Amino acid sequence: MTTEKILLEFNKVSKSFGSVQANNQVSFAVKQGSIHALIGENGAGKSTIMKILFGLYQADHGEIRLRGQKLNILSPIDAKKHRIGMVHQHFMLAGPISAMNHFFLDEKPTSLKGFFTPLPAEKKLQQLQALSERYQMAVPWQEPVEKLSVGIQQRLEILKILYNEADILILDEPTAVLAPQEILALFSQLRELKAQGKTILFITHKLKEVMSLADTVTVFRKGEVIAQKNIEDTNPRDLSELMVGRKLIELVRSPAMPGERLLEIKNLSFKTQGRERLKNLDFHIHSGEILGIAGIEGNGQSDLIQILVQPKAHEKAVSGELRWKTNSILSKSAKDLKEMGFSFFPEDRLTQGALVQSNLKENFLLGQHRSPDFQKMGIFKPHEISRVTTEEMKKLDVWPRNPNAIFKNLSGGNQQKLVVARELYRKPPFLLAAQPTRGVDIGAIEKIHFEMDLLRKNGAAILLISSELDELMKLSDRIMVIRHGSLLGQILHPPFDETQIGCMMLGAV
Amino acid sequence: MHDVGGCVIRSLIGLFVGLAISLSIVAFAGENPFSVFMILIRSAFGSPYDLGLALFYTTSLIFTGLSVSLAFQAGLFNIGAEGQLTVAALAAAATGVLLPEVPSPWAPLLATTLGISAGALWGFIPGWLKSRRGSHEVIVTMMMNFIAAALASYVVLDLIKNPESQNPESKILGPGYLLKDYDFVQKFFVDSPANLSLILALALSVLIYFFLYKTIWGYELRASGQNEVASEMAGISSKRWKTLAMTIAGALAGFVCVNEILGSSGRYKIGFSPEYGFVGIAVALLARSHPLGVIASAFLFGALQKGASDLDIETATITKDFARIIQAILIFSVAGATLIDFSWIRQKCFFWKKKGVTDANFE
Numbered sequence: 001m002t003t004e005k006i007l008l009e010f011n012k013v014s015k016s017f018g019s020v021q022a023n024n025q026v027s028f029a030v031k032q033g034s035i036h037a038l039i040g041e042n043g044a045g046k047s048t049i050m051k052i053l054f055g056l057y058q059a060d061h062g063e064i065r066l067r068g069q070k071l072n073i074l075s076p077i078d079a080k081k082h083r084i085g086m087v088h089q090h091f092m093l094a095g096p097i098s099a100m101n102h103f104f105l106d107e108k109p110t111s112l113k114g115f116f117t118p119l120p121a122e123k124k125l126q127q128l129q130a131l132s133e134r135y136q137m138a139v140p141w142q143e144p145v146e147k148l149s150v151g152i153q154q155r156l157e158i159l160k161i162l163y164n165e166a167d168i169l170i171l172d173e174p175t176a177v178l179a180p181q182e183i184l185a186l187f188s189q190l191r192e193l194k195a196q197g198k199t200i201l202f203i204t205h206k207l208k209e210v211m212s213l214a215d216t217v218t219v220f221r222k223g224e225v226i227a228q229k230n231i232e233d234t235n236p237r238d239l240s241e242l243m244v245g246r247k248l249i250e251l252v253r254s255p256a257m258p259g260e261r262l263l264e265i266k267n268l269s270f271k272t273q274g275r276e277r278l279k280n281l282d283f284h285i286h287s288g289e290i291l292g293i294a295g296i297e298g299n300g301q302s303d304l305i306q307i308l309v310q311p312k313a314h315e316k317a318v319s320g321e322l323r324w325k326t327n328s329i330l331s332k333s334a335k336d337l338k339e340m341g342f343s344f345f346p347e348d349r350l351t352q353g354a355l356v357q358s359n360l361k362e363n364f365l366l367g368q369h370r371s372p373d374f375q376k377m378g379i380f381k382p383h384e385i386s387r388v389t390t391e392e393m394k395k396l397d398v399w400p401r402n403p404n405a406i407f408k409n410l411s412g413g414n415q416q417k418l419v420v421a422r423e424l425y426r427k428p429p430f431l432l433a434a435q436p437t438r439g440v441d442i443g444a445i446e447k448i449h450f451e452m453d454l455l456r457k458n459g460a461a462i463l464l465i466s467s468e469l470d471e472l473m474k475l476s477d478r479i480m481v482i483r484h485g486s487l488l489g490q491i492l493h494p495p496f497d498e499t500q501i502g503c504m505m506l507g508a509v
Numbered sequence: 510m511h512d513v514g515g516c517v518i519r520s521l522i523g524l525f526v527g528l529a530i531s532l533s534i535v536a537f538a539g540e541n542p543f544s545v546f547m548i549l550i551r552s553a554f555g556s557p558y559d560l561g562l563a564l565f566y567t568t569s570l571i572f573t574g575l576s577v578s579l580a581f582q583a584g585l586f587n588i589g590a591e592g593q594l595t596v597a598a599l600a601a602a603a604t605g606v607l608l609p610e611v612p613s614p615w616a617p618l619l620a621t622t623l624g625i626s627a628g629a630l631w632g633f634i635p636g637w638l639k640s641r642r643g644s645h646e647v648i649v650t651m652m653m654n655f656i657a658a659a660l661a662s663y664v665v666l667d668l669i670k671n672p673e674s675q676n677p678e679s680k681i682l683g684p685g686y687l688l689k690d691y692d693f694v695q696k697f698f699v700d701s702p703a704n705l706s707l708i709l710a711l712a713l714s715v716l717i718y719f720f721l722y723k724t725i726w727g728y729e730l731r732a733s734g735q736n737e738v739a740s741e742m743a744g745i746s747s748k749r750w751k752t753l754a755m756t757i758a759g760a761l762a763g764f765v766c767v768n769e770i771l772g773s774s775g776r777y778k779i780g781f782s783p784e785y786g787f788v789g790i791a792v793a794l795l796a797r798s799h800p801l802g803v804i805a806s807a808f809l810f811g812a813l814q815k816g817a818s819d820l821d822i823e824t825a826t827i828t829k830d831f832a833r834i835i836q837a838i839l840i841f842s843v844a845g846a847t848l849i850d851f852s853w854i855r856q857k858c859f860f861w862k863k864k865g866v867t868d869a870n871f872e
Contacts (some may be wrong), residue, residue, distance in 0.1 A: 205647075309742050310741065310742065313741070333744065334741060334743065334744040335744030335745075335746070337744070337745075338743065338744040339744075346739070346742065351736070351738055351739065352737065352738055352739050352742055353730075353739055353740060353742070353743075355732055355736055356735075357735055357738065358731075358735065362732075363729065364730070366732060366739065366740075366743045367742075367743030367744055369725050369728050369729070370725055373725075374663045375725050377726050378725050378726060379723055379724055379725075380723055380724065380725065380728070382723075477609055497815070
């Protein structure tokens with residue numbers, strides 16, 4: 001084997017966007033036939049360097065060498081010529097078109113004859129079946145893409161690259177959207193590709209995956225390469241501290257002290273547009289408790305969130321009971337619930353929880369702008385707003401520490417920390433935390449988890465809806481699994497079994 | 510607003526670039542750009558009368574500019590300021606014609622109240638349809654403009670026509686309705702139609718600024734405009750705010766009746782508005798929907814309006830339409846200037862780099 005041969009070499013590559021230095025003198029090497037992980041927090045520059053390799057950006061300085069030859073890649077088309085392919089975080093697929101036809105979208109007839117007699121469908125199918133056999137990746141070729149699971153869609157993206165004979169595969173956060181079992185399947189496929197001599201570059205911020213899959217790893221921080229290591233010589237703790245640049249404090253959960261029953265849901269169903277979105281949900285949450293809801297996205301979590309945030313807007317479509325302490329809150333509006341102190345971390349902070357064009361003060365006010373802390377007779381108290389916002393930003397370590405900064409200019413982690421700061425400011429008795437750490441870096445996750453545990457210790461009832469199993473298992477006192485709008489049988493207590501939850505999520509019980 | 514200084518500098522750069530481009534087009538048309546520029550300046554500032562006329566246009570444009578801005582802030586595009594000001598002027602004029610005996614302090618108040626109420630109604634209808642039925646406000650307000658114009662023709666020409674005039678206009682309002690008695694503004698601009706409404710317009714701008722940026726209601730309105738979903742989830746009824754915003758926008762456009770009917774002409778003249786409602790959109794765009802920015806931007810367009818009519822007379826090749834071209838170029842260049850990235854310029858500029866100026870945005 002020639003695994004020791006250097007295939008790709010990055011040599012002092014720099015790239016800046018305006019005043020932001022995205023990559024600064026980045027140098028590292030990738031061996032032929034290896035799986036190489038690139039890790040780092042959001043904005044550390046790992047995606048940028050891959051986009052430079054793929055031709056989406058041009059480097060300001062420095063060079064990339066492929067098999068010792070200097071590369072000059074000006075566009076993804078050049079990258080394709082050098083047999084480099086990339087699977088983006090967001091798939092580039094067209095919903096109603098069949099899996100098969102995605103391979104022939106850019107088909108151009110080379111002759112007049114070819115124009116009138118395109119490759120017959122059976123021939124195409126044969127070609128593709130040979131492809132999927134060769135790499136052992138089965139795909140239902142005739143189905144429209146929108147009917148395929150996310151895992152299969154991703155498989156399709158990888159096959160598209162392999163169809164173009166790529167030798168170097170770049171995968172941008174490939175596991176972000178997958179269920180645990182799908183991740184295992186992906187990993188075994190990637191190992192198979194490696195065995196066939198492909199080189200894989202793998203962007204992630206999940207260290208467990210790095211440890212189980214990669215051969216070598218490059219750690220990025222603030223646009224620079226901090227370390228390059230062989231997997232045998234490192235461990236997750238070591239890597240996370242390299243990523244964050246400081247020691248991390250492991251969350252030590254405070255002991256469970258469940259109190260009175262606060263939120264209670266009985267036989268709750270939700271039907272819209274003739275479809276039953278939620279079926280007979282039954283659960284309750286005590287004070288001082290975090291109840292986790294696991295499940296693959298799109299199994300009714302969003303509907304449950306909508307009902308809990310603005311029950312009144314959905315009153316007609318809901319049947320069953322929704323109680324706070326002993327009072328029904330089924331006909332309460334979002335405003336009523338805010339007045340009762342209910343808080344929530346939105347699933348998608350940009351569309352559901354922020355005014356992206358506005359500054360941090362105005363975002364901090366959203367939902368609590370009527371609080372007497374911030375206004376008197378309808379007129380804002382600007383100094384008070386500035387003071388409190390700055391103070392709370394300090395508590396959650398939001399950067400830049402400037403309440404006049406515009407929300408959209410913050411990194412995902414800082415945006416989320418601001419949302420968390422806002423929602424926890426009034427010490428809510430109930431918190432609905434939907435995907436509390438999505439797209440957030442390790443340092444921020446640490447902070448957010450700490451704050452949620454603190455709130456729990458202070459006696460709040462917390463409903464945690466997350467697609468991250470690790471997060472659920474770390475924070476929850478109990479876990480339930482949701483699938484097709486129903487809660488599956490038993491409620492799980494710690495110690496949680498990852499495989500069991502994963503099986504329930506996929507419906508393989 | 511954030512970074513006010515930067516905003517002003519960017520707008521000024523845009524303004525100068527826009528003027529430079531406009532004047533070079535003048536050169537293509539065969540005129541001397543310098544003399545054209547001088548005519549423009551003279552026609553707006555040459556005498557108290559000239560300035561008064563420019564300020565008269567400015568006043569109406571402040572009202573419509575505020576109207577469009579407020580709707581913008583609520584995420585709505587108010588194309589209907591023209592119709593709103595038409596029905597407002599019609600209501601004010603009809604009041605004055607039909608109830609000529611009302612004495613002075615009450616008469617203008619009554620006419621104004623009815624006028625802006627009519628404008629508010631003309632805004633409320635599209636706003637309500639938008640939040641109730643999802644009808645697009647652009648289509649509805651546009652239709653409302655036609656209805657308003659037709660209604661005005663009918664009422665003025667068939668019901669309250671001035672029989673002594675050859676022009677298509679209404680009878681003259683009762684003497685108690687005119688603002689002349691209180692008007693100190695007019696004394697500065699003798700013979701021009703500038704009037705007390707200018708002060709009203711400036712005060713309204715400040716008031717709307719205060720409302721939008723300093724009160725929880727203004728906050729709710731802006732939040733609804735920026736992100737309807739997030740606002741609803743935060744307990745803000747964005748649908749109600751959209752209806753309300755269109756209603757207020759209609760009332761603001763309605764204030765034009767004070768300037769036109771009560772303040773100057775004292776009657777309803779068909780075609781009195783040189784499309785204030787539509788130029789108001791340009792005013793709001795240039796001001797980036799900021800109520801205080803509207804003042805400056807309305808003055809610019811008011812002066813252009815005045816300048817254009819003088820150019821039409823004083824030059825051979827340039828017509829009134831040229832003002833429209835300048836307006837369009839100014840909007841493009843000022844909007845383009847918002848993209849100027851000072852930090853980038855600083856970074857690239859060797860001189861500044863050497864001096865070690867740190868980048869404030871990077872902090």
